C-alpha cells in the first residue's frame with residue numbers, strides 16, 4: 001500500500017473549537033508519553049491498557065477515537081525516543097511542542113466533491129473544515145483509485161493521506177541509466193540501438209548547502225555567548241536549507257520521471273547504501289550525501305506511485321570500468337575517462353554505462369542491450385536545468401550566474 005500526504009489550506013482558518021481540540025490532543029499525547037515512559041511501554045495497545053481509563057476521566061469530552069489516535073502518535077514518539085536512547089544519544093524526555101492532531105480515517109468524513117471535512121470533536125459537536133482546492137488537489141480528490149487515510153490537522157493547514165495499491169510497473173521499451181553526482185545526474189538513454197547522453201543539472205543544491213553552512217558558522221561565532229539562541233537559530237536555518245533543497249530535488253525528480261514515463265523507460269540508479277566520501281572532514285561536509293540519497297528516495301517513491309520500473313545496482317568500480325574492454329582504471333582521473341583500448345568518454349556518463357551494463361547482466365532491463373558503438377557522441381538531452389524551475393527565489397539563487 002502506498003500513501004501520499006497532500007497538504008490543503010483552509011478557506012477560513014481553523015474554527016475556535018478545533019483550536020481547543022488541538023490543545024487537548026497535544027496534552028493527551030504528552031501525558032501518554034509520560035505514562036508510557038513510566039510503564040516502559042511503547043505499543044499503542046499497551047498504552048491503551050496503561051493510560052486509557054485515567055485519560056477518559058481527564059478528557060471526558062474528547063471523542064474516543066481521537067484519544068486512541070493520540071496514543072498512536074505518542075507511541076511513535078516513544079519508539080523514536082527509545083531508538084535514540086539505545087544508540088546512546090543523551091536526550092531529554094520527549095515533549096510534543098507543535099500543535100497538531102491526527103484523526104484516523106473512520107474518525108472524520110471528507111466530501112471529495114465539495115472539499116469539506118466533517119470532523120467530530122465530541123458527542124454532538126462537529127465542525128466543518130473547508131479546504132482550498134486547486135487543480136493539483138482535484139487530481140487526488142477525483143481519483144477513484146485512491147482511498148482516504150488519516151487526517152492531520154495543524155493550526156494553518158491539514159494533511160490528508162491518500163492511499164492506493166502499488167500499480168504494477170510497465171514493461172520498459174527503453175532505459176535511462178543515471179550516475180548521481182553532487183551537482184547533477186549524468187547518464188544515458190537507450191532506445192533500440194540508439195544511445196544518447198542525458199543530464200539533469202542542479203548546481204544550486206551544492207551552492208545552497210555551502211551558503212547555509214557558512215551562515216551557521218557565522219551565527220555560532222556571533223552568538224557564542226548564548227548557546228541556546230545559537231542552537232535555535234541554527235536549527236531554523238537548517239530547516240530552511242532542507243526546504244530549499246527539497247524543493248529543487250522534487251523538480252529534478254519530476255523531470256526525470258516525466259521523461260521516463262513518456263518513453264516508457266526503466267530507470268537504473270546506483271545503490272548509494274553505505275557509500276560515503278572518504279575525504280577530509282571539510283570535504284565530507286561539502287560532498288555530503290544526503291541530497292543524493294534524498295533524490296533517490298524521491299525518484300523511487302514517485303516512480304512506484306506511477307508504475308515506472310526502477311532498478312538499483314551496486315556501483316562498485318562503475319566509475320573506473322571501461323565499458324568496451326572491461327579494464328578497471330586507476331581511480332584518479334580528470335573529467336574524462338580514458339582507456340588503453342582507445343575508449344574515452346565523459347567520466348560521469350561512463351559511470352552510468354557501467355551501471356547499465358551491470359543492470360543488463362543481472363537481467364533487470366528486460367532484454368535491452370547496449371552497444372557502446374551506437375553512442376551518438378554529439379547529442380546531449382537535457383532532462384533538467386535550473387532555468388526550468390517554475391519559481392525563482394527573490395534573492396536570485398535560481399540563476400547560477402552571480403551566485404557566490
Ligand SMILES: [Zn+2]
Nearest residue numbers: 322325339341
Ligand atoms: Zn577499454
